[in-house]
Amino acid sequence: MGQALAKELQNDVHVVRRQIRELKKMKKNRDACKTSTHKAQTLAASILNISRSDLEEILDTEDEVEIEKTKIDAENDKEWMLYIQKLLEGQLPFASYLLEAVLEKINEKKKLVEGYFTIMKDIR
Structure with a gap:
């Protein structure tokens, strides 16, 4: 298991979070992209x-x-990575806590992915 897996899991969650932010930004931009906004921005760009x-x-x-x-x-x-590190270094009782912490992160990722697809459906 080790730290490599924990880092991988952490990274996965980070990537999904970033994708959700990008998606929200895309949706916001699309909603705001009315012709009047476009004209105003073009004018502002030419003035500046x-x-x-x-x-x-x-x-x-x-x-x-x-x-x-x-x-x-x-x-x-x-904080989560520090906790995993302490578990791996044996500073805290090991197996059940480690499993619990990893499952917590996996569930977080699952919720984020579900949120991502909800936004995706909303955009289409």
Whole structure:
């Protein structure tokens, strides 16, 4: 089992979280992409003398809630890895705790994947 598997699992969860953020951003952009917005952005880009993609980058600040959630997730991930490390180093009673911790992360991934597909259905 070891740390390699724990890291792999952690990475999987991280990837799915990132995909969900991208998907939400895509949906938000699609919803906002009305012609008036497009015209306004084109005008703003020409006034500022920058390309539309540069302007989109400036405007594309992830909302505060999403940023805060990302920080909290990263913090929880760090704590989880430390916990796994302590279990593997034998500082805590081993087998059942290790299994419990790994199952917890697998369930988190399962929920994230379900959430991902829910958003996907919503977009189509």
